[in-house]
Amino acid sequence: MDNRDGAMRGRDFRRMRRLVPAGPTPYLVDVRRLLLLLLLVLTGCGGTSSSSTPPGTSAQLSASTTTTAGSGAVPARGTVPPAWLGTRVLPTTSAGFGVVRPTPKALRRRRWTLPDTLPMLAGKGFQAKVERAPAKVIARSTWAAGCPVAASDLDWVRLTFWGFDGKRHSGELLVNHSASADMVTVFKRLYAARWPFEQMHITTKAEAAAPPTGDGNNTSAFNCRPVRGQTSGFSQHAYGLAIDVDPFQNPYVKGRLVLPELASWYVDRGRHTPGIITASGPVVRAFHAVGWGWGGSWHNPKDYEHFSANGR
Secondary structure: OOHHHHHHHHHHHHHHHHHOOOOOOHHHHHHHHHHHHHHHHHHHHOOOOOOOOOOOOHHHHHHHHHHHHOOOOOOOOOOOOOOOOOOOOOOEOOOOOEOOOOOOHHHOOOOOOOOOOOOOOOOOOOOEEEEEOOHHHHHOOOOOOOOOOOHHHEEEEEEEEEEOOOOEEEEEEEEEHHHHHHHHHHHHHHHHOOOEEOEOOOOOHHHHHOOOOOOOOEOEOOOOOEOOOOOOOEOHHHHOOEEEOOOOOOOEEEOOEEEOOOOHHHHOOOOOOOOOOOOOOHHHHHHHOOOOEEHHHOOOOEEOOEEEOOOO
């Protein structure tokens, strides 16, 4: 391009500028609006949610929870029961007990609480309600004609307790009328001490007759049965004058026999894990305060779960 061509193009450009208004034309305005709209659309697709759900709603909280749950978080060891709990039947011995086996890892440092079987009692803190056991309660217990206590002499005790989950729960006991007031005193002390229980319900006929799984952990009182290992003579449980507390953490031990049969890990009383009863701990103190003895103080067998009015 020579100088003459450049001069001519410069004059043409100046002429065009005089023809174009100083402000933006309608055409330019439309282009700008189109660009702005396109920018907004692209921004919306770049990361903000397209959901119409307002922030903080349950839909978004649910999505957040799902993400957290799927991030690999694992519940603390011993806080969730295995799916097979109570379903694996053990072979039995000639004495009728299950074969003793090593404690599965899932049952070591056990500290979960199973769902309550009763509605929560009204009120806050420790609550207890005592009444003569109704016929419907007796009917689902192990009581039958020939038991050493009359059904009319048994009280239905409902009370609140702390679970291993640190929450307030409700449970029930069937106890001799002569001992019901003392048991309310004991469990009120244990509530104040925040002693944990896994579950607390009346032993049923079906449970008593079921084949052994060796993994139960129900705190209970009345059970019309003979003394363990004997075919005659009633246990103190058959009178409603004994209670077994957290039996899996506090097993019955006689020689190589351990009951529950999968609780061998807890025979070592030096373990530091929730639920283990010790001679100087709150459970023994609470029962001793009302004159009840502890099976853990026996020489042979050792019945760490067991408390009774006469010490037997």
